[in-house]
Every structure is written in C-alpha cells, then in structure tokens.
Amino acid sequence: QKEVEQNSGPLSVPEGAIASLNCTYSDRGSQSFFWYRQYSGKSPELIMFIYSNGDKEDGRFTAQLNKASQYVSLLIRDSQPSDSATYLCALQTGANNLFFGTGTRLTVIP
Amino acid sequence: DAGVTQSPTHLIKTRGQQVTLRCSPKSGHDTVSWYQQALGQGPQFIFQYYEEEERQRGNFPDRFSGHQFPNYSSELNVNALLLGDSALYLCASSSLEATQQETQYFGPGTRLLVL
Numbered sequence: 001q002k003e004v005e006q007n008s009g010p011l012s013v014p015e016g017a018i019a020s021l022n023c024t025y026s027d028r029g030s031q032s033f034f035w036y037r038q039y040s041g042k043s044p045e046l047i048m049f050i051y052s053n054g055d056k057e058d059g060r061f062t063a064q065l066n067k068a069s070q071y072v073s074l075l076i077r078d079s080q081p082s083d084s085a086t087y088l089c090a091l092q093t094g095a096n097n098l099f100f101g102t103g104t105r106l107t108v109i110p
Numbered sequence: 111d112a113g114v115t116q117s118p119t120h121l122i123k124t125r126g127q128q129v130t131l132r133c134s135p136k137s138g139h140d141t142v143s144w145y146q147q148a149l150g151q152g153p154q155f156i157f158q159y160y161e162e163e164e165r166q167r168g169n170f171p172d173r174f175s176g177h178q179f180p181n182y183s184s185e186l187n188v189n190a191l192l193l194g195d196s197a198l199y200l201c202a203s204s205s206l207e208a209t210q211q212e213t214q215y216f217g218p219g220t221r222l223l224v225l
Contacts, residue, residue: 004152036216042218043198043217043218043219044153044216045216046213046214046215046216049213088153090152096141096158096166096204096206097143097158097166098153098155098202098214099155100145100152100153100154101152102151102152103151103152
C-alpha cells in the first residue's frame, strides 16, 4: 500500500515569509515526486517535479528530496497572497500513475 | 496549444443512474488517466488508458469503466450511482514517449453531484 502523508494544516504565513510544506511516503520504490497547487474549486496545477536527491529550484519554489528518509518538501520563498491554495504532494510509481496526499492548505496573510 | 478539456463541467444525477464523462487530452499526449477527488481529499487514481486499452487500475469497483478512442480522447462511465460517487472527476493526460519523469497535466474537472 502506497501512502503519502502531508503535514497537517492549515498553514498560515505572513506575506514575504517562507512557507514550508512537507510530505513523507512509504513506498521506497517511488521514483518521481510532484507538487501540485490547487485553488479552491479548480483542478490541480503542476508546480514542480523532482526525482534526484537534493534540491531543485524554480523561481520562488524549491523542492527537496531525501529518498533515504523518504520525505519530500516544498519551500515557497517571498510568499504572496496569490500563493494561498492547497498544495498536493504526489508520487509516481513505475506504473506512471500518481498517488496523492490529502494536501496542505496554505494561507498567506497580507 | 489546447490543454486538457473535460465535459461537462457540472452534472447532477440521482442514485442508480448512469453517467458518462468525457476528456480530450493535451495536444501530443496519448495517455489519459482518471482520478476521483472527494471534498477535502487528494485525487485518487481510477484507471489509465493507453492505446485504447486500460493499462492500470486503482481500487475502484467495476461500476467504473472507461474507454479510449483512436484520437486519444477518453470517457469515464459510472453505473448505478451512489451518493458517495459525488466528487470532482479529473482527467489527466501525459505521453509515454516522454522521459521517465512523465508529468500529468490535469483538465478542469467535472463536478458530479449524486442526489
């Protein structure tokens, strides 16, 4: 059984701060990891994917992967009110389908 | 370049009825996956279609079935609807020609309400 656990929310940060979102997973065979952002009433939107241990940066977003500890995180620097959304962590198995966590709701306070 | 499209956007059905949801993949994509997202939950994988065949299936009953057409578009059918089938149904497309880090892009979803 593949399980993806995300840190319980909701998470509130002031505008301009760093938001840290964490995710742990149970399946050591997982190969790729994805972060999706989902605004209320909308569908998930891909932010980043990561498959190698270490950090991957894209603009204000940094994904971190540690396969030995089975966790993946997403850092959002200089958080903006428009970043307020639910962030979904997902892992991809060799079968190419995605297993999602329940999501963490982030609120950026102006 | 058209993204993933789904129809209809909203649907209301009653228990016991049948429903068909439709999806057209992103241009250049040949694989379609369907997910169910209940309120407050993450999406759950239903099944995936490639080359007009069901390639993978999640833990959903046989009431959930699908089809993929030669133009790569897909349908999700749900029979004998239950109240618990009320959810956002998401279609995602991808390409198996891509690298190992195949990414799935989601359509806008169909919100189904079963009364």
